[in-house]
Amino acid sequence: MSDSTTIIEKIASNADTSAEAMAVLPNLVGLSREQLKEKVTALGIEGFRANQMWQAMYTRGATDFSQMSNIKKETQSLLANHFSIARAGVSRNAVSFDQTQKWLLKFADGNEVETVFIPDSNRGTLCVSSQVGCTLACTFCHTGTQRLVRNLTPGEIITQVLVARDGLGEWAGTTGKTKTQTHGKITRETPDRQLTNIVFMGMGEPMFNYDNVVAACRIMMDSDGLALSRRKITVSTSGVVPRIRDLAKDVGVNLAISLHAVTDELRDVIVPINRKYPIAELLDACREYVRLVPSRRIMFEYVMLNGVNDSPEDAHKLVKLLEGIPSKVNLIPFNPWPGAPYTCSSNNRIHAFGRILIAGGIASPIRKTRGEDIMAACGQLKSMSELKKGQKVRL
Ligand code: SF4
Numbered sequence: 001m002s003d004s005t006t007i008i009e010k011i012a013s014n015a016d017t018s019a020e021a022m023a024v025l026p027n028l029v030g031l032s033r034e035q036l037k038e039k040v041t042a043l044g045i046e047g048f049r050a051n052q053m054w055q056a057m058y059t060r061g062a063t064d065f066s067q068m069s070n071i072k073k074e075t076q077s078l079l080a081n082h083f084s085i086a087r088a089g090v091s092r093n094a095v096s097f098d099q100t101q102k103w104l105l106k107f108a109d110g111n112e113v114e115t116v117f118i119p120d121s122n123r124g125t126l127c128v129s130s131q132v133g134c135t136l137a138c139t140f141c142h143t144g145t146q147r148l149v150r151n152l153t154p155g156e157i158i159t160q161v162l163v164a165r166d167g168l169g170e171w172a173g174t175t176g177k178t179k180t181q182t183h184g185k186i187t188r189e190t191p192d193r194q195l196t197n198i199v200f201m202g203m204g205e206p207m208f209n210y211d212n213v214v215a216a217c218r219i220m221m222d223s224d225g226l227a228l229s230r231r232k233i234t235v236s237t238s239g240v241v242p243r244i245r246d247l248a249k250d251v252g253v254n255l256a257i258s259l260h261a262v263t264d265e266l267r268d269v270i271v272p273i274n275r276k277y278p279i280a281e282l283l284d285a286c287r288e289y290v291r292l293v294p295s296r297r298i299m300f301e302y303v304m305l306n307g308v309n310d311s312p313e314d315a316h317k318l319v320k321l322l323e324g325i326p327s328k329v330n331l332i333p334f335n336p337w338p339g340a341p342y343t344c345s346s347n348n349r350i351h352a353f354g355r356i357l358i359a360g361g362i363a364s365p366i367r368k369t370r371g372e373d374i375m376a377a378c379g380q381l382k383s384m385s386e387l388k389k390g391q392k393v394r395l
Pocket of ligand 1: 134135136137138141142143144145202203204205238258
């Protein structure tokens, strides 16, 4: 469907060099402030330098200690002899005709994940990965056909945000439109942000890498760094019930649920973790989430599968199921991938489904398919990693 002339694709040459740089020395990206301070003071450097380093890394996007101009040269060298703050390498960067952008990132051990930026008129959302591959096998999801390799560290999650900010050129001190931000008593000029929201909807089940996802969220939310409000961060789960309660208590970010079916019989097939945590149990956890994190709606993801889960009866049942839960249902037209066992519902059917939800008092936007031409659309992540080995991507 795409016109190849509208797409930019870059195969970056720095991937191996950056990945090697990450491997040589321990990387400080992804440490908490306390951990960073411990590392610094262990070298005999004053503890307050950790705060200066934090600002340099997370407000000015420093990738090298020599860019920390408020730290004297000898200290910069000492740090550089012991640590790195390098990003993951970028193996590939593709930009869709609709300006959706995808980065294939390579880590020190050679593993790769994908990160997708989806710009919109009033916001820009970065979809981050939490695992290499996935243990779950949701049958509509291409990532689910790739076996789990490992969890990402907090640093490997945060590096996805840093690489996106690099690519978008929106660090403090960079050119472009700026606005004044005040954190406590400190006021600074920061670029008018394109990247305003983070969703954990990339590769992997975030709740199966819970500790590292929470650690990464805390870094994202630090007001003297990346400064993303908890209301701008969404963790999506296929339904790992016990962790839903933990997430409410630990970080209270937005919660999204990959629901996709209204009966256990069907959900057992589409989202197999349902066999362990059935719908009633999952929705009870959602009720508790909104009790613990008030004034927040839960976002339910519902992929529209032709003749499978898209009947008017399904829609009515969904309204009934969500009674008493402040909800929004995102209707997602199914994005096909090679060998997929489903096709997408017709436009008419999707709209009819949505109208029933709206009549039942539930906001139900139909998600625009974005980045389909670069396989960056919802549920499509994986292909670029597999195609990397010498195959030419037809764009
Ligand atoms: S939808 Fe999420 S949890 Fe399910 S297989 Fe895909 S990546 Fe894994």
